Amino acid sequence: MNKSKVYLGSMIFDTFNIIMMLLFSLTIIYPFLYLASMSFSTTATNLNPLNLIPRAITYENYKTIFNTKFMLTGYINTFERISLAIVLVLLATILTAYPLSKKYLPYRSVITGLMVFTMFFSGGLIPKYILVRSLGLRDTVWSLVLPGLISTYSMLIMRNYFMSIPSEMEESAKVDGANDYRVLFQIIVPISKPIIATVLLWTVVGHWNAWFDAMIYISDSSKQVLQVFLRHIVISGYMEKELEESTVMMSTSVPEGLRAATIIYATLPVVCFYPFVQKYFVKGIMVGSLKG
């Protein structure tokens, strides 16, 4: 009797849970589906709300995008930025986190404390800009990669992960004659795939979405990243109230379909990439958060 009550209660709860999760998932998926639908719709039909299946399909919006010069260069520049970032960020973060994971490192807490300090305080936008400019990085991809090379948060998560690896593994490798670098790259890194995948995902998504730094440091449009162009297209029609004097450009507006297609064009790679690293994501964050 009690078991059937518990079983019934559990069933009701699970059903309710599943329904709520489905509804919640719909609220997340729906905007994306709506945008996808709008991107294939003509201007007339896409003015109507709740349009998940396009009534009049057109590929004109995507044709316009692919024929727009800066959209393609934006893509190329973004991929260049991400490629550099992946290699350098992972290398720098690993090389910073590993030594700090060793308790016998002199002044380890002081160094860690100084790095954590930078999480809360920074010089500000103008000093950062002046630094980047004085290093000659303006209008180069390095201005987008080098300033944020090591995220303290990622480094700490990785450090904690390294600390959870048994020291016996390293000791046995050293007994066999391996030096520190060999231990790091041939023993530690291969078993640290979850945390590396996590940091990799954060790096990719962070650099893919980043636009503010590109807006400040890059003025050459041939070196500009995709998100800046995306931002410009998406919000250009909404600036009308600010532009009393721009009466020349205000007689036209970017069609909604083109805006939607631009958003799809810019977000599709991340959507495709995410499932491959998803399984490492939660695992990596949780493991890396253990003990300090």
Place this chain on the structure above:
Amino acid sequence: MKKLNRIIACIIIISMLVMLAACTSSSETKESNSPEKTGETVPAKSEEELLVEKYKPDPNKTYEIDWLNLMNINGSPVENTAEMVQYWNEKFNVRLNIINVEKDDALNVLIAAGDAPDIISTRGFAAYQKIAKDKVLAELPESILKAYAPNLFIGLEKEQPGYWNTTKVDGKIYGFNSISYYTIYRKPIIWNGLYLERLGITKAPSTFDEMNDAFYKLAKNDPDQNNVDDTYGLSRTGLDLVFSAFGAVVPDGKLFWQEKDGSVVLTCIQPEAKEALNYIKKLYDDKVLDPEFVTGESAKGGSVSDAFINGKIGVCTTSWFFQWVPANQGFVAVGVGNQGVLKNNPEMESKLMYADPITNPNGTKIYEPCCDNYGWRFRGINKDVADKEPDKAGKILQIWDTVNGSDAHTLTTAIYGSEGKRWDYTTVRGIKNVPAKRLGLAGSDGVIGGNMLMLCQPLPSLYAEGYPQNFIAGDALNYRNGMLPNAIQVPLPSCSEYEAELIKLKKDTYMSIITGKKPIEEFDNFVEQFLKMGGQKIIDEAVSTYKASK
């Protein structure tokens, strides 16, 4: 040992901090070149002549100019190899290095870091005043403007009296203010003629009773004939029509001044506004006013009325009159609003009514202008240029004067591109020699280096001649009728301190009264609070400004 470790740790921290503090830029300071610090003295007699001589461009020199392209204004990034950039390089014997800046915030970072281009732009008088006082902008003495931008210096004052006063900071000119060309036109009032026809109304309402009748029929009599109660008489922008019908122009997001009894009054606290609010409340309670009026009529936050285009409401009055220019009537460009309606329902577009304001109890028709006299977008020259290369500053002024003040053809070329390639002279509704852009061109005006790139402040007369399409439409559709200018056009000293809060108070109170959260009697408390919160100070300043101008 522990104590020794602590001491060593402290030494490391202190030494790192010292290293950080020692990292200073070795770039030269900018102040050293300012005239007042060099200790130079200029003979008082020929000071003006020497100054003019200093700014004189060398006709044989090819100046390299860092030309600002503010993308939130011009619409697109521009490359140095763009068609019109090459054109101007050749015409003026310069090398324009286009600095693409996404928006004002990014430009402010460049200015703060000392990397500003040779041309600087800023929005709002407060920001302009600040950068002028921070010595970011070069002073433009009248002698220099007369010498190197004579068309603009004389023409702008002539066509817009008091123009140069709006550009002065502590009595000195630092740049060009932007003029709004369309202040002679009011906001458009567009009725859905197809719906009115189905309701037995053959002409646009012109009296209060006609307007009231139309509103109720639009909301109650199913004009879209779908047997669903889904239409309304009006929404957010229609409230402007109602206020003006009671004799007060009460715009949504700003303070408006009307002349009354030899002085000026703030319309949002007048008894007429209270009467209008009472009527609007009744419309809301009777479900004649769209309940979603609070969020506006545009689905995406722009100024085009999606609610009107989709047939949800019967009237709209959006901000720009040229957004409502009919198709198939020979106009150069169809309005964005008409394009939307056309694609949705061509019959509706052909029957749109372009109406005058409603006659108010005073027997007049008044309506808000589509813009103020000035746009308060300032353009000036970087002070570094004026200090280090004053002849380059003179060259920039000459370029601006030629493009913006010499002739309409040059101005049209600056906006559209080359004649014969991107635009031609055509006849529009019987008016000859109207520049019209060719259709189906690759690349927008902005991308090729046209649009706003070379403009600083064109003469209104040249603008009307060089880009007349909107003026033709405005006059043909009688958008001048009933336009009532704001009686106070200049920024009042206390506005920067109080205006934002007062507008917020007004919006919140109006919304509360309309939606029934507060009774109409609350209006009197609102007036009292409004005056206490700085409104009285602003009113006193407005009255004295008005009287001083008379």
